[in-house]
Amino acid sequence: MTNPAEVKNLYKTYRSGGWFASRKENKPVLQDVSLSLGEREILGLVGESGCGKSTLAKVLLGLEDYQSGSVKVEGLELKELDKAGFKRLRRRLQVVFQDPYSSLDPRMSVRQILCEPWDIHGLHKDRAKRKKTLEELVRSVGLDPAHLDRYPHEFSGGQRQRVALARALALEPRVLVADEPVSALDVSVQAQILNLLKDVSRARALSMLFISHDFAVARFLCDRIAVMYQGRIVECAPARTLLDNPQHPYTRALLDAVPSPDPSARKDFEPAVLKSSVRREQCSCPYAPRCRYYRAACNRPFALTDDGKGHWCACALKPFNKSQTAERFHGGTHERND
Amino acid sequence: MNAQEENVLSVEDLRVAFRCEAGRAEVLHGLSYRLPKGKVLAVVGESGCGKTVHALSLLKLLPPGGEITCGRIMYAGKDVLKLPAEALRRLRGAKISMIFQDPMTSLNPIRTVGKQLTETILAHTSCSKLRAQALAVRLLKKVGIENARLRMKQYPFQFSGGQRQRIMIAMALCLRPDVLVADEPTTALDVTIQAQILHLIKSLQKQSGMSVVFITHNLALVAGVADDVLVLYGGYCVEKASVRDLFANPLHPYTRGLLQSLVSLKEKTERLPAIEGYPPAPGEEQKGCPFAPRCPHAWEKCRTQLPPLFESGAHEARCWLVENK
Known part of the structure; x- marks a missing residue:
């Protein structure tokens, strides 16, 4: 059976330097990215800003071009699709963006926003049926059908994100890409939207690529989590395994930086140190200059490898196995004193 | 907060209103608190609850249309709101300084970072330009910017978001203020950089005994940095407590809801x-x-009468449930 979405050996570069730049450079943003999204799976993509996670989403949605590799949605190679084929695919592949303030047209009422996809694809032409479907759709995201003739500015952020989700679901897609859908929302509303995303994805048997910078949110929602650093996937595993037993030093550093909501477990935030002695060009690991476990082995090329249980990690050392602690590699000298 | 401690800043019944079509809309309904020396007070709330309006009022920086209708802000025995313009100018940045939420827009894009830093120093002290520059370089180093001397000559766009926020912090701290008002200083940043910024604020605060008003919507951060917490909702202070009390025993249903809706990593x-x-x-x-309207425990009285802040020991909450306890 084909996976709903699949990315293989994807490379993408951005041209940097404008018209007047003396030297134009190709800046790599995605390097050898391979990921597959399973049937009814919610795959989390976590990383810092600028790591390429949104670019990957855009490539998957066909909104950005790519240099080499393969991007397949429902078994169809995006590059080989013509315009009509792409339009057909769009019905099965939808997106919710981060900012509900800028992703909804301020001059369209909610009714117009939600009916537009149907008009484009020529669906639900019967007026009575359309009215009924529209009301069901609106209720399924927790909005009141009485508010259909309101405009986006009359809604709060959480409600707007519900509208954006309803628009994405209008075409009954199989694959949903959610690019940081809750990070612009208030804490008390965030929980509502997360619950809604979970319910909706189950009820509609959706496969979802969920992009986030928040591990806690990813843990709640996702089946599997992939961690990205500088355009590469550095670790990918089932959510629980990844968070309870992170293998890559970068994942570890990210998890350490998450503040704990418990005043008695207060930790002294330790700033990450950038070792300027390690030159990026000489090592094959992009994280080496920031890594506290850097060793000569990091200079040799290595790939994302599997431990046999679906835990993929791109680290030459893999220092955090429960059986083999960091001490084994460093004699305890680099252990943190926390 | 006990009475023996020296209060650097105290806010009494602060009310702020904005002009709107229907006349005037009050957005902050009587906020009072004391900030002891060397302590971190966290002000927690969602967008639109009045936390930023409160921060701007502390330095009389409200945008046009906004007006402080009532209240006092006492600093060093004087009411900030009654100070003449010149005295207020000397106070801003030197005694009470502020870090804004968005590091991308709060630096001037067409002046070098060095110019902007020395400008602040020169505006408030009588030291020479050279000394001001030396101080600026020292500060940049202190906030962890490498090659500080070279980077003084660079423009804001040549720095990353985290670095820009650190420059803002350097600027806010260059005159060793007594009070730092940090309005969501890490919201736009990644967790690793957030950890660096918090580490920086905390270590500088320990060194110089500065007091901090830390405004945020993130309760996990509050647990990490604050001594006392004030929870705002809809322009009202709904709960006030020490950080340990608040997390161990939240009294207001809103605070309880917020704590419960935190997503766990564990x-x-x-x-x-x-x-x-x-x-x-x-x-x-x-x-x-x-x-x-959102409270699971609300009954008739809640819908018609605004509860006052009830005290329960050092813990205060604006809820009728607390009265009955």
Whole structure:
């Protein structure tokens, strides 16, 4: 059976330097990215800003071009699709963006926003049926059908994100890409939207690529989590395994930086140190200059490898196995004193 | 907060209103607190709850249309709100300084970072330009910017978001203020950089005994940095307590809801206990408790009468449930 979405050996570069730049450079943003999204799976993509996670989403949605590799949605190679084929695919592949303030047209009422996809694809032409479907759709995201003739500015952020989700679901897609859908929302509303995303994805048997910078949110929602650093996937595993037993030093550093909501477990935030002695060009690991476990082995090329249980990690050392602690590699000298 | 401690800043019954079509809408309804020396007070709330308006009022920086209708802000025995313009100018940046939420827009894009830093120093002290520059370089190094001397000559766009925020912090701290008002200083940043910024603020605060008003919507951060917490909802202070009390024994249903809806990193939950409904829009007319429409415990009294801040030891909460306890 084909996976709903699949990315293989994807490379993408951005041209940097404008018209007047003396030297134009190709800046790599995605390097050898391979990921597959399973049937009814919610795959989390976590990383810092600028790591390429949104670019990957855009490539998957066909909104950005790519240099080499393969991007397949429902078994169809995006590059080989013509315009009509792409339009057909769009019905099965939808997106919710981060900012509900800028992703909804301020001059369209909610009714117009939600009916537009149907008009484009020529669906639900019967007026009575359309009215009924529209009301069901609106209720399924927790909005009141009485508010259909309101405009986006009359809604709060959480409600707007519900509208954006309803628009994405209008075409009954199989694959949903959610690019940081809750990070612009208030804490008390965030929980509502997360619950809604979970319910909706189950009820509609959706496969979802969920992009986030928040591990806690990813843990709640996702089946599997992939961690990205500088355009590469550095670790990918089932959510629980990844968070309870992170293998890559970068994942570890990210998890350490998450503040704990418990005043008695207060930790002294330790700033990450950038070792300027390690030159990026000489090592094959992009994280080496920031890594506290850097060793000569990091200079040799290595790939994302599997431990046999679906835990993929791109680290030459893999220092955090429960059986083999960091001490084994460093004699305890680099252990943190926390 | 006990009475023996020296208070650097005290705010009494601060009310702020904005002009709107219907006349005037009050967005902050009587906020009072004391900030002891060397302590971190966290002000927690959602967007539109009045936390930024409160921060701007502390330095009389409200945008046009906003007006402080009532209240006092006492600093060093004087009311900031009654100071003449010149005295206020000398106070801003030197005694009470501020870090704004968005490091991308709060630096001047067409002046070098060095110019902007020395400008602040020269405006408030009588030291020479060279000394001001030396001080600026020292500060940049202190906030962890490498090659500080070279980077003084660079423009804001040549720095990353985290570095820009660190420059803002350097600028806010260059005159060793007594009070730092940090308005969501890490919201736009990644967790690793957030950790660096918090580390920086905390270590500088320990060194110089500065007091901090830390405004945020992130309760996990509050747990990490604050001594005392003030929870705002719909322009009202709904709960005030020490950080340990607040997390161990939240009294207000809103605070309880917020704490419950925090997503845990440690364990997988099937459903999040969310607070239903949406926060009120700023300036929205409301009768009774601002949280009543969303509160699971609300009864008739809550909808008609605004509860006062009830005290329960050092812990205060604006809820009728606390009265009955």
